Amino acid sequence: MTSFAHHFVETFWAVVPIIAILFIFQVGILKQKIPHLKRIVVGFVLVWLGLTFLIIGLEKALFPLGKIMATQLTSSNLVSNPLDWYGYYWVYIFAGCIGFATTIAEPSLLAVAIKANQVSGGFIKVKALRITVAIGVAIGIALGSFRIVTGSPLHYFIIGGYILVLIQTYFSPKNIVALAYDAGGVTTSIVTVPIIAALGLGLSSAIDGRNPLTDGFGLIAFASLFPIMSVLAYVQIIHLSNHDKPNQ
Amino acid sequence: MKKTLYQFAKNLVDSAKDLAPIVLVIAFFQIVVLQQSIPNMDNIIIGTGFVLIGLTLFMHGLKLGLFPIGEVLAFSFVKKGSIVWLLVFSFALGFGATIAEPDLIVMANEAAKVAQFGGIITSDAELNQYAQTLRYTVAIAVGLSVVIGVIKILKGWAIQYLIIGGYLLVMVSTLLAPDFIIGIAYDAGGVTTGPITVPLLTALGVGLSSSIRARNPLIDGFGMIAIASLLPIVAIMIFGIVR
Numbered sequence: 001m002t003s004f005a006h007h008f009v010e011t012f013w014a015v016v017p018i019i020a021i022l023f024i025f026q027v028g029i030l031k032q033k034i035p036h037l038k039r040i041v042v043g044f045v046l047v048w049l050g051l052t053f054l055i056i057g058l059e060k061a062l063f064p065l066g067k068i069m070a071t072q073l074t075s076s077n078l079v080s081n082p083l084d085w086y087g088y089y090w091v092y093i094f095a096g097c098i099g100f101a102t103t104i105a106e107p108s109l110l111a112v113a114i115k116a117n118q119v120s121g122g123f124i125k126v127k128a129l130r131i132t133v134a135i136g137v138a139i140g141i142a143l144g145s146f147r148i149v150t151g152s153p154l155h156y157f158i159i160g161g162y163i164l165v166l167i168q169t170y171f172s173p174k175n176i177v178a179l180a181y182d183a184g185g186v187t188t189s190i191v192t193v194p195i196i197a198a199l200g201l202g203l204s205s206a207i208d209g210r211n212p213l214t215d216g217f218g219l220i221a222f223a224s225l226f227p228i229m230s231v232l233a234y235v236q237i238i239h240l241s242n243h244d245k246p247n248q
Numbered sequence: 249m250k251k252t253l254y255q256f257a258k259n260l261v262d263s264a265k266d267l268a269p270i271v272l273v274i275a276f277f278q279i280v281v282l283q284q285s286i287p288n289m290d291n292i293i294i295g296t297g298f299v300l301i302g303l304t305l306f307m308h309g310l311k312l313g314l315f316p317i318g319e320v321l322a323f324s325f326v327k328k329g330s331i332v333w334l335l336v337f338s339f340a341l342g343f344g345a346t347i348a349e350p351d352l353i354v355m356a357n358e359a360a361k362v363a364q365f366g367g368i369i370t371s372d373a374e375l376n377q378y379a380q381t382l383r384y385t386v387a388i389a390v391g392l393s394v395v396i397g398v399i400k401i402l403k404g405w406a407i408q409y410l411i412i413g414g415y416l417l418v419m420v421s422t423l424l425a426p427d428f429i430i431g432i433a434y435d436a437g438g439v440t441t442g443p444i445t446v447p448l449l450t451a452l453g454v455g456l457s458s459s460i461r462a463r464n465p466l467i468d469g470f471g472m473i474a475i476a477s478l479l480p481i482v483a484i485m486i487f488g489i490v491r
Contacts, residue, residue: 014353018344018444022317025337030324034317043313050306051350053298058354061295062270064288069274072282094277101269107262108446119467154431155422162415169408175467178407181474185441190303191266193351193439197358213366217359217431224438224477 004056011051019044058194066198067205069094074206088149092142095199099141099223102192103134112186116179123238124176129183132234133227137187140226141196144219148203151210154218161225168232176235184228188220196220256308263303267296306350307443315447322452326459331402335395341448342394342476346387349442356382359432368428381487386436389483390476394449397472401456401463407471414478421485429488436484437477449473 026032034040072078073091081087103109113129147157169177188196196219204216278286286292318341325337346352356379363369369378400410422430449472457468 014348017347021340021344040313043309046305046309050302053302054350057295057298057302061292072284097273101273105269178471182470185473185477188438194354212362213428217435220438221434
């Protein structure tokens with residue numbers, strides 16, 4: 001019960017800044033009345049209540065669930081040889097499945113995909129782009145779990161990824177680049193982040209020789225970086241295949 | 249009233265759709281692969297119910313209150329024509345939206361627990377403070393990102409140069425930062441762009457680029473989220489260095 005009260009206070013202070021900012025700018029600087037004041041007040045109360053339930057739920061259910069999955073997937077009856085990285089193949093399969101399934105269902109990705117379709121004049125297909133992003137996330141999280149299993153330094157992968165993105169950017173049509181970058185940011189939604197983060201922290205505490213402090217984080221970074229690469233690759237491929245047709 | 253109820257039901261269905269893939273994948277692995285029991289199953293079921301209710305109320309509230317007024321304000325400041333006020337508002341919007349992001353709250357709390365476990369912080373009082381500082385650091389960085397994003401649209405800068413600059417900053421700060429902060433810093437980039445920030449920033453970006461004749465909203469309106477995913481990384485690294 002005390003944790004309930006604690007969360008109510010915590011989320012109250014989380015929503016106060018944005019409310020204060022919007023009211024100060026509307027009333028104080030633009031000197032305009034707040035339209036539909038009653039509805040907006042109800043809206044903010046709902047945001048506060050919703051945020052409280054959401055955070056308690058995430059901490060009580062999704063975080064523990066991610067950690068339980070990490071523990072069970074690394075238990076000795078699934079991992080035949082705990083010293084070899086490929087012994088943990090169920091971990092990578094699970095990581096990929098979670099990444100693909102949560103991304104393909106992500107509503108904000110659909111919005112970005114529709115806009116990409118418009119910008120490209122229909123060359124980029126909505127469904128294909130969503131699958132491309134989901135594959136990117138799946139590969140990203142699977143590779144991120146591999147990194148945790150092997151304990152290799154995170155920044156090698158991320159900086160290597162950056163360099164690849166820069167090379168791809170150089171060869172990509174410029175009007176789609178910004179959208180591809182944004183696609184990386186929108187893939188990680190409210191319910192995805194806790195489960196992925198918990199998987200990483202769980203893996204790093206379940207595997208011998210790994211430390212949650214230095215190995216546990218980083219999966220979300222993989223999940224945001226790899227879709228940029230897969231989208232740029234996809235755009236590059238359809239761009240090239242269009243150039244090959246002489247009568248276009 | 250009927251309309252409100254319909255909207256609420258729609259949000260409930262959307263939240264269930266958000267949760268469904270996770271539940272399905274985990275259920276599949278539990279039944280087919282792992283065949284083990286889940287400890288504290290009742291807690292997890294109740295917690296998942298909380299997530300469902302919380303997500304529904306949260307999204308419903310955002311659509312009722314925050315999005316309409318946020319979007320109207322973004323358009324008003326674009327029309328007002330004062331660049332200084334536009335930039336001040338942009339910073340405040342990015343900062344305020346990020347502080348309220350649920351992902352960031354949960355991640356910061358978790359990062360603090362891990363830091364305590366690893367001996368980086370020692371007392372429970374520090375635990376809250378650590379999480380708070382992380383969140384405020386990220387929020388300031390997102391505020392600055394929005395300011396940069398707005399200037400980019402005003403000046404017509406190409407996004408790739410900003411991204412290259414951002415990547416270079418991330419690389420340099422990685423070299424200087426202590427090991428324990430690097431993972432959290434990289435993750436912070438993906439966490440910031442959540443359900444409150446993305447719609448508000450998109451409204452600001454698209455509104456601004458459609459009001460300037462030389463800009464194409466479909467091209468110049470994007471990229472703000474990408475910048476807002478990079479600067480928080482650098483900011484958390486600096487937090488790790490200074491600490």
